[in-house]
Amino acid sequence: MIPITLITDFGSKDYYVGAVKGVILQLAPDARIIDISHEIQPQNVLHGAFVLRHIIEWFPPGSVHIAVVDPGVGGRRKMLAARYGGRTVIAPDNGLVTYCQRELALEEVVFVQNTQYFLNRVSHTFHGRDVIAPVAAHVANGVPLSQLGPPAEQLELLQLANPEAQKDGGIEGRVVYVDHFGTLVTSISANHLAELYRRKLDVHVYVDEVEVGTVMQTYSDVAVGKPVALIGSADMLEVSVNCGRADAYFEVTPATRIVLK
Amino acid sequence: MIPITLITDFGSKDYYVGAVKGVILQLAPDARIIDISHEIQPQNVLHGAFVLRHIIEWFPPGSVHIAVVDPGVGGRRKMLAARYGGRTVIAPDNGLVTYCQRELALEEVVFVQNTQYFLNRVSHTFHGRDVIAPVAAHVANGVPLSQLGPPAEQLELLQLANPEAQKDGGIEGRVVYVDHFGTLVTSISANHLAELYRRKLDVHVYVDEVEVGTVMQTYSDVAVGKPVALIGSADMLEVSVNCGRADAYFEVTPATRIVLK
Amino acid sequence: MIPITLITDFGSKDYYVGAVKGVILQLAPDARIIDISHEIQPQNVLHGAFVLRHIIEWFPPGSVHIAVVDPGVGGRRKMLAARYGGRTVIAPDNGLVTYCQRELALEEVVFVQNTQYFLNRVSHTFHGRDVIAPVAAHVANGVPLSQLGPPAEQLELLQLANPEAQKDGGIEGRVVYVDHFGTLVTSISANHLAELYRRKLDVHVYVDEVEVGTVMQTYSDVAVGKPVALIGSADMLEVSVNCGRADAYFEVTPATRIVLK
Numbered sequence: 003m004i005p006i007t008l009i010t011d012f013g014s015k016d017y018y019v020g021a022v023k024g025v026i027l028q029l030a031p032d033a034r035i036i037d038i039s040h041e042i043q044p045q046n047v048l049h050g051a052f053v054l055r056h057i058i059e060w061f062p063p064g065s066v067h068i069a070v071v072d073p074g075v076g077g078r079r080k081m082l083a084a085r086y087g088g089r090t091v092i093a094p095d096n097g098l099v100t101y102c103q104r105e106l107a108l109e110e111v112v113f114v115q116n117t118q119y120f121l122n123r124v125s126h127t128f129h130g131r132d133v134i135a136p137v138a139a140h141v142a143n144g145v146p147l148s149q150l151g152p153p154a155e156q157l158e159l160l161q162l163a164n165p166e167a168q169k170d171g172g173i174e175g176r177v178v179y180v181d182h183f184g185t186l187v188t189s190i191s192a193n194h195l196a197e198l199y200r201r202k203l204d205v206h207v208y209v210d211e212v213e214v215g216t217v218m219q220t221y222s223d224v225a226v227g228k229p230v231a232l233i234g235s236a237d238m239l240e241v242s243v244n245c246g247r248a249d250a251y252f253e254v255t256p257a258t259r260i261v262l263k
Numbered sequence: 264m265i266p267i268t269l270i271t272d273f274g275s276k277d278y279y280v281g282a283v284k285g286v287i288l289q290l291a292p293d294a295r296i297i298d299i300s301h302e303i304q305p306q307n308v309l310h311g312a313f314v315l316r317h318i319i320e321w322f323p324p325g326s327v328h329i330a331v332v333d334p335g336v337g338g339r340r341k342m343l344a345a346r347y348g349g350r351t352v353i354a355p356d357n358g359l360v361t362y363c364q365r366e367l368a369l370e371e372v373v374f375v376q377n378t379q380y381f382l383n384r385v386s387h388t389f390h391g392r393d394v395i396a397p398v399a400a401h402v403a404n405g406v407p408l409s410q411l412g413p414p415a416e417q418l419e420l421l422q423l424a425n426p427e428a429q430k431d432g433g434i435e436g437r438v439v440y441v442d443h444f445g446t447l448v449t450s451i452s453a454n455h456l457a458e459l460y461r462r463k464l465d466v467h468v469y470v471d472e473v474e475v476g477t478v479m480q481t482y483s484d485v486a487v488g489k490p491v492a493l494i495g496s497a498d499m500l501e502v503s504v505n506c507g508r509a510d511a512y513f514e515v516t517p518a519t520r521i522v523l524k
Numbered sequence: 525m526i527p528i529t530l531i532t533d534f535g536s537k538d539y540y541v542g543a544v545k546g547v548i549l550q551l552a553p554d555a556r557i558i559d560i561s562h563e564i565q566p567q568n569v570l571h572g573a574f575v576l577r578h579i580i581e582w583f584p585p586g587s588v589h590i591a592v593v594d595p596g597v598g599g600r601r602k603m604l605a606a607r608y609g610g611r612t613v614i615a616p617d618n619g620l621v622t623y624c625q626r627e628l629a630l631e632e633v634v635f636v637q638n639t640q641y642f643l644n645r646v647s648h649t650f651h652g653r654d655v656i657a658p659v660a661a662h663v664a665n666g667v668p669l670s671q672l673g674p675p676a677e678q679l680e681l682l683q684l685a686n687p688e689a690q691k692d693g694g695i696e697g698r699v700v701y702v703d704h705f706g707t708l709v710t711s712i713s714a715n716h717l718a719e720l721y722r723r724k725l726d727v728h729v730y731v732d733e734v735e736v737g738t739v740m741q742t743y744s745d746v747a748v749g750k751p752v753a754l755i756g757s758a759d760m761l762e763v764s765v766n767c768g769r770a771d772a773y774f775e776v777t778p779a780t781r782i783v784l785k
Binding site: 003007034036037041042043052056059060065183223233234240244245 | 534535536537538539540541542543545546547549550553554557559566567595596597598599647648649650653654
């Protein structure tokens, strides 16, 4: 029973999720279908890439991971199958594996071109059902990636903003993600912070000009309603409000800077 | 491991979905429960009917499909079990099979009346848990439809508006569904369009008075932010905006006309 | 294939649900993961407690039930494992089992402390993934509760407001829950009502000063758009509007009183 996980921007009110699941079960009746999220923001490839990267390592090797955020469906974008630590991703080649490529060990990646693994009739607007679902089922059934198409030489990846060292010895990053609880996930990693601590014992976190304080361990290290900076479960610096919403507290915009100094 | 799929208007915050799943697993421990949607608009039978019709054919024969949008629960509406291409639907008899009846081959349909397949105690407000879930589990376990109740002579079906031929040789339809991406699914099918092409080489699509253009293949056939008409994955004419929302672009109302001429 | 069910306030757009599922499948590859709800209102323990209590009894004995609404994660709150009718709950000790404790027969309860059943590395902010998921997987694999930690002497429970007898012979309760359909679930149970009927033949229901009427059986016992009081599927008195929303009809606040007299 190979797990096949689903990350999509399909939402939850349409037939799209159901059609994908039906195709998988027709071709791989023993696969185990696992919903990760169907609430990726429509056409937001970066959002999908972030979720994919942070679920894949928790699944057993052999698992198959579908990611469908596909504004270029039916056009010239390619389809890829990539393997990291024994786990296979099937996704459009539009940046969905950006974080996986940066942070996980790639074992193999091909462009999916062999139409014998697609549905007989492929629509121009729903490759999740007509291409990705059947290919994922065949991979779960044991088809090797090399059968799907040629090795991929060059992938389409998103540009990720890295934190920048500042003249005063601090570092400046950005908010890369706001989660369901309003927590701000930043571009500053636990490694960045550890490096800063080697040079500086007393590090303070600022959201633009507003000081949050030093880096704490958990939410309840501050009073209810107060902001707190900590290393979150993705090993990135996060800014939260204990039992509240940091996105509302700080009125975050894409230009918001996260400064450590 | 027979798939039992769930389409409901229960939403995602209550105990309703969980209670249905628990009852199924008590009675059919090997069934495979597959969520399709719990976000059917409350009491919107047409919405549920559309989703049901467009997922059922993708599942393997033998699968069981629960649909619960049930404003008449506890009253005089009947319960049905219907089989199309080897797939069984269990639903209130209130129009949920309207699209299935119009477009799929019906093999058998009964009114579910045999209380030995219900829970011992049936509430007046939650037949999804007390009637539909146990009946679906028993069907997955091999109980024939003929054991559930008598053949259904006459079903309650919704009135569907068909597109109308116009004096100028064109056709006029309606928006029947707006999906998660804001795409307008119309009442005009690929067959209607093919027929029109036999009489007319140059077909243009209008949303009320606004011209969308000719029928394209996919979203990226137009620039980002521009509207596009195409045959979507349900084989119906759809109007989208490339990387945008057609429902916002056109300010769609129930009276909005889709005209081909 | 032991069912492991999930009730969380994680929402549906993040990696949190997926990471929990991956950890379970790594440790208990044959477990059957069942989504109940990920839309518990953030940090609303009472909401999670209500859903947990009303799904647990429908699952087969042996099932495992994860509940994660955990504002105190990483702080001093404990973790519990409790068994009711053969079904095991794994949850923070913060009141999530309040309704289970009041209404179900407790067989065993321990504080989960044995770190050999946790992930090797436990974060300060995501015990759902690092503690609860692996413990649930081990319980599904047959680890007895007594291996997880010492018997729990005293649990943290929420204060539940009981209905109050009135001088005029009636009773007064509160709205404890508003469901997806806008139905008001009250603190008055079917038992409270039965007791009242023993003293009084003609019972009328009021939302604050507004009369709803006598207690009916189902929604369609009143006209569309009209309010109706009935015993709902949780065996509690509920106030609904037939094909409408009672929460909008009555403008419910936390102070709203439900009066039977």
